[in-house]
Amino acid sequence: KETNELLSIKNLGQKRKREKAKPNNNKEKDEDNKEDINEENEDKDNSSISSSSSEEENNNKDDNQKPKPLINNMTTEDFLNMLLIQKRKQRQIEEMEEIKEYLYGDNTLYVPNQKNSVLIKRKPEINEQREKLPILSQEHDIMYAINNSLVTIICGETGSGKSTQIPQFLYEGGYTKEIGKIAITQPRRVAARSLSMRLCEEMDMKLGEEVGSQIRYETENVSKKTEIKFVTDGILLKELENDSLLSEYSVIIIDEAHERTINSDLLIGFISQILKIRYILWKRKMKYNNNNNTDTNNEEGKFVLPLRLIIMSATLRVTEFSENKIFSNLLKPRIVEISTRQYPVHIYHSKKTENDYLNEAFKYCCKIHQKLPEGNVIVFLTGKREILDLCQKLREELELSNLYRMTDAELGDE
Secondary structure (H helix, E strand, O other), X not given: OHHHHHHHXXXXXXXXXXXXXXXXXXXXXXXXXXHHHHHHHHHHHHHHHHHHHHHHHHHHHXXXXXXXXXXXXXXXXXXXXXXXXXXXXXXXXXXXXXXXXHHHHOOOOOOOOHHHOOOOOOOHHHHHHHHOOHHXXXXXXXXXXXXXXXXXXXXXXXXOOHHHHHHHHHHHHOHHHHOOEEEEEEOOHHHHHHHHHHHHHHHOOOEOOOEEEEEOOEOOOOOOOOOEEEEEHHHHHHHHHHOOOOOOEEEEEEOOHHHOOHHHXXXXXXXXXXXXXXXXHHHHOOEEOOOOOEOOOXXXXXXXXXXXXXXXXXXXXXXXXXXXXXXXXXOOOEEEEEOOOOOOOOOOOOOOOOOOHHHHHXXXXXXXXXXXXXXXXXXXXXXXXXXXXXXXXXXXXXXXXXXXXXXXXXXXXX
């Protein structure tokens, strides 16, 4: 009995071990089944991913062919243009900062040495006439403004002597000996020719040597020796095509700026940029040639000195130039006013404006000649034909053809 009981107990223990071992085997089987299922799912996912990626590649190919909207329905071309504009603005800002460093860091400009100053031998009669001019008393103020600034604005009344005396101030100061020529622009050919002749008379020189004039279809009044040159606006614009920095000139004078012709406005715009470029080249000690190549090692080029710009007018609103964007704070234009005249002037206006101004001028000339004291009468007309017609009428009316006869040769192009 005892042995049977012991055997039964052993059998029970073995049964319990078997029962405990059965669930472990089931767990292993379940885990194996789970792994198989996971592998199947991964294969399915990989196949789906590969198929979706191929679809995306095909879609991307189609999208690349069409312009893709980026920001606010902006195409790629517009986006690239926007980036280019931003880069240009950034470059301009960097250039302006560089110019500020040069112009604000050291405001000293190149001034000709006093050893190169020139003495002009004038006739006693000319010296007496010059002493009566109002501008002669302000010579020191004008030269101080020109020496210490790139842009100078001179406002003076008619007859003060701006057009003839300021070129002489610069010539005596030595600007033509060290830096280059002096150019004075005029809006009309007649003014350029007559002013050059008057300046030659005052300086006791021959036309075409140190002083000359260059207008369209006329080049005989200019030579290699010419240092003061009267030109029209169009001639100077033509010279800009061959020499973009006007390296042969030291001072550019724009006379009669109040007329505001297209050529004069273009000149002022171009020269405002040339002033900055030539100043920076001078500071960096870089050479320049006509091919617009700037290099310190370039043997063909030459060193340039700062250029000066002088704007002159009788009836000029200074704010049009002093507050203009092209003349920013970097250039610092100086203003010199000449408020006096050589002779007193009284202005009278007619009550009515007549269409036939030539007939009205004829009537007023006759009244002045008959009623007022002795003196001369100047009449301004628009062309040669009108001048000849008015002279003929006055001769017939006043019966002075023998005393006041003016031929076509004496009048010239006036």
